[in-house]
Amino acid sequence: MQHSRGSSSRDPEGGDPAAASSTPSPLQEIVIADPVEMLLEEVVEETQPQGLMYGSSMRGRVAIVTGGATGIGRAIVLELARHGVHVAFNYFSYDESGEMRAEAERTAREVAQLEVRCHHCECDVRDSEAVGRFVDDVLERMGGLHILVNNAGIGRDGALWRLSDEKWRTVLDTNLTGAFHMIRAVAPHFRRHHDGKIVNVSSVHGIRSEFGLANYSASKAGVLGLTRSAALELGPSNVNVNAVAPGYIRTTRLTSGVPAEILDNARERAVLGRLGDPQDVANVVVFLCSELARHITGTVIPVDGGHLL
Numbered sequence: 001m002q003h004s005r006g007s008s009s010r011d012p013e014g015g016d017p018a019a020a021s022s023t024p025s026p027l028q029e030i031v032i033a034d035p036v037e038m039l040l041e042e043v044v045e046e047t048q049p050q051g052l053m054y055g056s057s058m059r060g061r062v063a064i065v066t067g068g069a070t071g072i073g074r075a076i077v078l079e080l081a082r083h084g085v086h087v088a089f090n091y092f093s094y095d096e097s098g099e100m101r102a103e104a105e106r107t108a109r110e111v112a113q114l115e116v117r118c119h120h121c122e123c124d125v126r127d128s129e130a131v132g133r134f135v136d137d138v139l140e141r142m143g144g145l146h147i148l149v150n151n152a153g154i155g156r157d158g159a160l161w162r163l164s165d166e167k168w169r170t171v172l173d174t175n176l177t178g179a180f181h182m183i184r185a186v187a188p189h190f191r192r193h194h195d196g197k198i199v200n201v202s203s204v205h206g207i208r209s210e211f212g213l214a215n216y217s218a219s220k221a222g223v224l225g226l227t228r229s230a231a232l233e234l235g236p237s238n239v240n241v242n243a244v245a246p247g248y249i250r251t252t253r254l255t256s257g258v259p260a261e262i263l264d265n266a267r268e269r270a271v272l273g274r275l276g277d278p279q280d281v282a283n284v285v286v287f288l289c290s291e292l293a294r295h296i297t298g299t300v301i302p303v304d305g306g307h308l309l
């Protein structure tokens with residue numbers, strides 16, 4: 001673009017400018033396009049990314065990870081903390097056992113050992129007011145917010161003709177509406193500061209379904225649509241929005257809730273011949289949260305060992 005600037009009155013060949021006007025030259029086309037290019041340059045200037053600071057680009061930033069007490073969310077929380085990011089995470093207890101609180105405290109203790117700040121609390125992502133309070137609380141306690149990872153998610157599987165309204169709604173409300181609540185709550189802050197990274201945890205089942213997953217697949221496909229829309233609307237404010245689509249990942253939820261036969265099939269289907277680890281997903285999420293991925297937005301990265309091939 002620079003070459004069109006200030007060169008409009010000069011003949012590039014050094015000849016007669018009048019002669020040049022008889023046959024349109026490539027330069028004239030550039031001159032005509034100049035106002036458009038100026039406009040484009042202004043837009044580009046407005047969305048300039050952060051400078052690349054290799055190795056330390058994330059240190060001191062603040063992240064929210066939903067559902068960060070266990071499984072993939074926990075691995076993301078810890079990996080962000082290893083990169084010097086202060087982390088807030090939430091969880092939600094569906095029962096009175098206190099088990100989730102204990103898990104959350106265990107994760108928070110590990111984060112504290114990495115010498116970053118950590119805040120955790122119970123917050124149901126289905127409840128938009130609770131989400132608003134959680135985000136405000138994080139902003140006040142941590143003094144800022146730069147990263148949101150929408151990881152909280154559940155499955156309530158069943159043949160679609162037997163799926164109750166409750167199972168349909170709970171899964172859609174948690175996996176899709178919960179992510180929307182979070183993005184809507186952080187968007188004003190990210191837009192004001194012209195800075196932000198959002199990563200949504202979808203699933204290979206948001207791309208290709210299997211029997212009994214109508215509610216889960218619909219929610220995770222919805223997350224991909226939400227990712228594209230949010231990327232489109234927040235991109236001009238220098239906010240990157242992407243998704244990851246994990247295949248079968250070895251978490252307690254998976255190994256305790258999914259029959260061994262399905263896990264064996266999943267292992268065979270992945271061309272790498274194995275299930276993934278939570279750390280495999282965390283590595284990609286943290287990459288997407290970093291300035292190394294500053295020119296990636298609105299896309300989905302499968303982390304599935306080749307399951308979708």
Ligand code: NDP
Nearest residue numbers: 067070071072092124125151152153203246248249251253
């Ligand atoms: P986990 O159950 O360990 O993690 C999910 C987390 O979300 C839990 O901490 C859970 O808390 C929390 N959560 C659930 N409902 C809510 C809610 N309403 N409000 C706030 N937090 C909530 O499972 P995974 O680590 O396996 O899953 C993490 C994400 O990865 C999910 O979105 C899942 O769909 C996705 N995924 C997982 C795959 C896998 O193979 N494991 C494959 C593809 C995608 P609690 O336990 O108290 O309910």
